[in-house]
Amino acid sequence: MTLRTRFAPSPTGFLHIGGARTALFCYLHTRRHQGAFVLRIEDTDTERSTQEAVAVILEGLNWLGLPPDEGPFFQSHHTARYLEVVQTLLATGHAYPCVCSRERLDAVREQQRTTGDKPRYDGHCREAHLTVAPGQPHVIRFKTPQEGEILWEDKIQGSIRIANGELDDLILVRSDGSPTYNLAVAVDDHDMGISLVIRGEDHISNTPRQIHVFKAMGWAVPEYGHMPLLHGSDGAKLSKRHGAVSVLQYREEGFLPSAVNNYLARLGWSHGEQEIFTMAELEQLFDVSALGRSAAIFDRAKLLWINGHHIRAATPEQLLPELAFQLARLGIDPAPSSEQLAAILPEFQPRAATLVEMAQKCRFLFIDSVLPYEEKAARKHLTPATRPALAALAAAFQALPAWTTTALEEAFQATLTAFGLTMGQLAQPVRVVLTGSGASPGIFETLGMLGREKSLHRLQEGLAHLDRQEQTTA
RNA sequence: GUCCCCAUCGUCUAGUGGCCUAGGACGCCGGCCUCUCACGCCGGUAACACGGGUUCGACUCCCGUUGGGGACGCCA
Numbered sequence: 145m146t147l148r149t150r151f152a153p154s155p156t157g158f159l160h161i162g163g164a165r166t167a168l169f170c171y172l173h174t175r176r177h178q179g180a181f182v183l184r185i186e187d188t189d190t191e192r193s194t195q196e197a198v199a200v201i202l203e204g205l206n207w208l209g210l211p212p213d214e215g216p217f218f219q220s221h222h223t224a225r226y227l228e229v230v231q232t233l234l235a236t237g238h239a240y241p242c243v244c245s246r247e248r249l250d251a252v253r254e255q256q257r258t259t260g261d262k263p264r265y266d267g268h269c270r271e272a273h274l275t276v277a278p279g280q281p282h283v284i285r286f287k288t289p290q291e292g293e294i295l296w297e298d299k300i301q302g303s304i305r306i307a308n309g310e311l312d313d314l315i316l317v318r319s320d321g322s323p324t325y326n327l328a329v330a331v332d333d334h335d336m337g338i339s340l341v342i343r344g345e346d347h348i349s350n351t352p353r354q355i356h357v358f359k360a361m362g363w364a365v366p367e368y369g370h371m372p373l374l375h376g377s378d379g380a381k382l383s384k385r386h387g388a389v390s391v392l393q394y395r396e397e398g399f400l401p402s403a404v405n406n407y408l409a410r411l412g413w414s415h416g417e418q419e420i421f422t423m424a425e426l427e428q429l430f431d432v433s434a435l436g437r438s439a440a441i442f443d444r445a446k447l448l449w450i451n452g453h454h455i456r457a458a459t460p461e462q463l464l465p466e467l468a469f470q471l472a473r474l475g476i477d478p479a480p481s482s483e484q485l486a487a488i489l490p491e492f493q494p495r496a497a498t499l500v501e502m503a504q505k506c507r508f509l510f511i512d513s514v515l516p517y518e519e520k521a522a523r524k525h526l527t528p529a530t531r532p533a534l535a536a537l538a539a540a541f542q543a544l545p546a547w548t549t550t551a552l553e554e555a556f557q558a559t560l561t562a563f564g565l566t567m568g569q570l571a572q573p574v575r576v577v578l579t580g581s582g583a584s585p586g587i588f589e590t591l592g593m594l595g596r597e598k599s600l601h602r603l604q605e606g607l608a609h610l611d612r613q614e615q616t617t618a
Numbered sequence: 619g620u621c622c623c624c625a626u627c628g629u630c631u632a633g634u635g636g637c638c639u640a641g642g643a644c645g646c647c648g649g650c651c652u653c654u655c656a657c658g659c660c661g662g663u664a665a666c667a668c669g670g671g672u673u674c675g676a677c678u679c680c681c682g683u684u685g686g687g688g689a690c691g692c693c694a
Contacts, residue, residue: 154694189693246692262620263690283692301623310621318692325694348622349689379686414631417642439687443629446644456657494657571653583655
């Protein structure tokens with residue numbers, strides 16, 4: 145029997161980083177075991193589910209590179225089947241109608257809370273054998289066994305046992321006739337032949353309820369693996385408060401999907417002392433049964449480091465669209481050509497932890513003027529004392545027959561010798577004038593990438609700047 | 619409150635009774651490289667929550683305490 149897993153998000157919001165991790169683990173585990181990865185949209189809550197959320201979740205999965213083998217399927221399309229199952233449950237005495245009002249339920253819970261009991265349904269209608277009149281508001285509840293316990297070998301958590309006495313009679317069908325989560329999940333997991341349910345550990349308490357439905361229907365119970373949750377820096381379950389935004393936000397921020405996946409996979413899982421993994425490696429190595437059991441805290445600093453690694457390991461061609469995307473966001477117009485970007489990318493790959501950072505660092509190449517200069521850099525390196533050498537260098541460059549690295553180096557060296565300067569004493573002022581900042585790729589690489597025309601223009605611009613400065617201070 | 623789960627450097631982790639004077643990675647600090655910034659390299663900082671057992675021997679097994687997390691909806 146082949147492995148079948150499912151990722152089952154509810155479309156009530158975007159796909160955040162925690163959901164992405166669940167999807168990733170399902171996907172990787174399934175790839176490793178050559179199973180089928182099913183995507184199922186849990187939209188039984190018609191009040192809160194939206195089409196936009198579905199679209200954003202799909203887009204997120206697509207960006208991460210976690211395509212489902214089957215689906216997306218929508219639970220809202222399966223309503224008739226859920227209700228059919230409920231009829232069977234009713235007929236076999238595993239379910240019953242309940243006419244308790246919300247007010248009564250609230251009062252019961254309130255009472256239980258004050259007496260220190262676990263808030264739960266008190267079974268008021270359980271043995272009432274009610275026959276509801278047409279139009280009479282009621283829900284259908286599952287008749288949970290009160291004795292015994294549910295025990296399962298969790299793929300991640302080990303054996304978990306929960307006494308049936310801890311459970312109450314959950315609602316299967318709402319008073320508006322719509323099915324609830326626990327019913328829909330059990331029916332779909334069975335109908336879709338899911339053999340391993342991988343989900344967050346916040347679902348542990350739902351598992352015995354779902355297993356009861358399976359048993360009442362005489363279905364084979366799937367295996368379960370409850371993964372530890374992702375926490376924010378305060379140690380609590382990741383939420384919007386922690387900036388748990390859409391995974392697509394990470395694309396905006398210049399992260400590579402391979403890096404995000406790599407980072408996420410290392411949260412709770414390890415393979416020897418290896419830190420960097422390609423998707424292909426993860427698909428081969430990752431196994432949910434090797435997961436740890438304690439929650440992990442999301443650490444952006446490490447994500448940044450991993451992202452830098454993946455940026456360095458990528459080919460310029462792979463990065464090209466991402467960089468173009470970020471440059472466009474910076475308002476670079478016209479957009480540089482692919483050839484242009486591919487040529488400069490290697491210089492910036494080791495210098496950026498994100499594509500956003502990379503775009504900022506190579507921006508100087510695509511704008512008309514880098515004025516005004518970064519203040520600190522200009523103050524430190526662009527002093528009146530540097531003017532003569534700068535002017536001489538500009539003249540020497542001007543006279544160059546060809547804009548080659550060798551020629552540039554020779555002219556540079558000659559200027560150095562003529563003025564008795566060290567490399568740094570001249571390179572830094574030139575760098576500021578060329579890029580507007582005190583940091584850039586090597587000075588000859590920078591000159592080469594900028595090209596003759598822009599370089600010469602910026603040197604003149606720099607000299608003019610120094611002259612202006614002279615006047616204001618004089 | 620009740621039930622369930624967890625507990626090694628700040629963070630992610632290795633560790634499955636002796637190989638641990640606890641290893642790696644991120645971060646941080648220092649150094650090297652060097653025209654700047656990165657990258658890279660070298661070094662440093664820093665942890666087995668606590669208390670009982672079990673054992674010749676516990677980070678590793680058991681119990682308890684403490685701490686943290688999750689769940690307790692006509693949400694999923």
